[in-house]
Amino acid sequence: MGFSDILEEIGGFGRFQLIHVILLSIPGLLMASQNLLNNFTAGIPEHHCYIPNGTSRAMDQNFSVLDVGSREILRAYIPIEGGSKLSKCTRFTEAQWHLVMANMSVISTHVNNNFTDAETETCHDGWTYDRTEFQATIVTEWDLVCKLRPLKQMSQTIYMGGVLAGAIIFGGLSDKFGRRAMLIWSYFQLATLGSCTAFSTTYLAYCILRFLTGMAVSGVILNSVSLKVEWIPTKNRTLVGTLSSFFFTFGQGVLAGVAYSLRDWRKLQVAVCAPYFFVFLYSWWFSESARWLVLNRRSEEALRHIHRVARINGKPEVVEKITLEVLESKMHKEIQSSKSIYSMYDLLRTPVMRKISICLMVVWFSTSFAYYGLAMDLQKFGVSIYLIQVIFGAVDIPAKLATMVSLSYLGRRITQSACLILSAALIFANIFVPSDMQTLRTTLAVLGKGLTSASFTCVYLFTGELYPTVIRQTGMGLSSTMARVGSMAAPAVLILDEVLPTLPSIVYGGSAVVAGIFAFFLPETLNVPLPETIEDVEEKWGRQKSTSQNTKEAVALQDMKEGMEGEAGKTTGLNAL
Known part of the structure; x- marks a missing residue:
């Protein structure tokens, strides 16, 4: 059993583990804010071309009772598109006052809609934005509309690129320098660069800082998961993993509330990043993973942390029993294995590790791909973006509770597969719902998103249990890398709706089905002690074969x-x- 025996001797899931898990989970309240922030900081308000001196021109035409913001006056300057909506990207070169008179008289409105001979031009003088829902966003800051609209989505892709880079970099660094050191640094980087993003004066500076913030987010997530898993007894991992994920769920509601209160993107940016300075300060209390310390030939330091945990858990008598010799004898096999140098190649070198890595890569990619495909375009639902964000967060609660029960009784493999396949079924079902049944379409999308969120809960726990300690962070980094590739690819798929409106849903759903099938090939880890070495993995799950x-x-x-x-x-x- 190795280190699992030692954990039980020093109190199992005691006072230290409870405090440890809570402090590691609290930042999760704002993790949702980082990944979904673009919904609010890059929200696109209603807009139309700016009309210079529109009010004075209206008065010259004896329309003094109207102001430039009224729809009647705008009708003289802005063409109608789609039957009733004002054009967002063009205006008439000359005011069409007869259209205003037609609107104000009993003349049939088809006269207005059929007027297509007037010459139009692009918005040379900028845009006028509706400030009702958003006071200021990066879209209004740098006019990321019309031809520049792709830059709005590009900012999210760049952020996810940072998360991807962070997964690769911090995954390897954590196995080399330790989970605690990298976590503390990630908190500081996130707090500092995230807050500085609010003071960006150019779009380029904003994107660079968001990229670096994304890297820090990966460092926080990866090292938090490993520090939790490596100090938690086997029997408590399911409960702890699921309950910890609720912080992210509640964080979606926190994000909606903060965004509703602070509708200026700069204030919102500071509000969701500055609290990490406080987290950075208390993170020095964390204990480094004793498993990692032993496997990196720092057994004396590991022993100090074990004794500290024993005292916090009210087990001072155990301090005398667990000596350096006892610790090394219990983990002799793991220490011998740790003399080898591991790289990402070792994730694919042996048969069982190769199967695990390939299956997890597919599961992580598809889970993230479907999740962000549903969660990153909230304005399409036709209701308040703040309300839909709360609904998206609320549905995660019953989904994750059901997942927790399933993980405990049915196991990881069945739960993981079921979450992905059921989410795919809901995505496919939405294809056949008529577009005018908006409530039903929104309901199916919300439920599908809840299942993909539950899949995330499962895969984080599953991955931490499948990879051995000597290369766990590298494995988490590889898996997380695939998730970030999925999150970067998800927005691009939305472009396919110009070819066929149902094509994005087919792609998202098909990906989830494939991942659900791959999940069936993963070994079951329910109530199985954490593997310490690659040899453990091969023996545990290669033995049956x-x-x-x-x-x-x-x-x-x-x-x-x-x-x-x-x-x-x-x-x-x-x-x-």
Whole structure:
């Protein structure tokens, strides 16, 4: 059992573990704010071309009772598109006052809509924005509309690129320098650069700072998961992993509330990043993973942390019992294995590790791909963006509670597969719902998003349990990398709706189905102690296959033996005759 025995001796899930998990989970309240922040800081308000001196021109035409913001006056300057909506990107080169008179008289409105001969131009003087829902966003700051609209989505892609880079960089650094050191640094980087983003004066500076903030977010997530898992006894991992994910769920509601109160993107940016300075200060209390310390030949330091945990858990008598010799004897096998140098290649070198890595890469990619495909375009639902954000967060609660029960009784593999396949079913079902049934479409999308969120809860726990300690962070980094690739690809798929409106849903749903199938090939980890080395992984989950093969070979040899004995018997009988 190795380190699992030591954990039980020093109190199992005691006072230290409770405080440890809570302090590591609190930042999750704002993790949702980082990943979903673009919905609010880059919200696109209603807009139309700016009309210079529109009011004075209206007065010159004896329309003094109207102001430039009224729809009647705008009708003289802004063409109608789609039957009733004002154009967002063009205006008439000359005011069409007869259209205003037509609107104000009993003349049929089809006169207005059929007027297409007037010459139009782009918005040379900028845009006028509706400040009702958003006071200021990066869209209004740098006019990211019309031809520049792709830059709005590009900012989110760049942020996710930072998260991707962070997964690669911090995954390797954590296995080399420790989980605690990298976590503390990630908190500081997130607090500092995230807050500085609010003072960006150019779009380029904003994107660079968001990229670096995304890197820090990866560092926080990866190291928080590992520090939790590596100090928690086997039997408590499911409960802790699921309850910890609720902080992220509640964080979606926190984001909606803060964004509703602070509708200026600069204030919102500071509000969701500055609190990490406080987290940075208390993070020095954390204990480094004793597993990692032992495997990196720092057993004396690991022993100090173990004794500290024992005292906090009210087990001072254990301090005398657990000596350096006891610790090293219990983890002798792991220490011998740790003398090897591991790289990302080791995730694919052996058969069981290769199967685990490939399956997890597919699961992580598809979970993130479907999740952000549903969660990053809230304005399409036609209701208040703040309300839909709260609804998205609320539906995660029952989904994760059901996941917790399933993880405890049905296991990780079945739960992971079910979450992905059921979410795909809901995404596919939405294809057949008529566009005018907006409530039903929104309901199915919300439920689908809840299941993908539950899939995230499962895969974080599952991955931490499947990879051995010596290379856990590298494995988490690889898996998280695939998730970030999925989150970067998700917005690009939305472009396919110009080819076929249902195509994005087909792609999202199809990806989830494939991942659900791959999840069935992963080993089950319910109530299984954490593997410490690659050899542990091969022995634990390669043994069943080997035993099965050996049994088949033994049966074949026995049959061959019996056949040879039968033939020998026949030969002996014939000779006797």
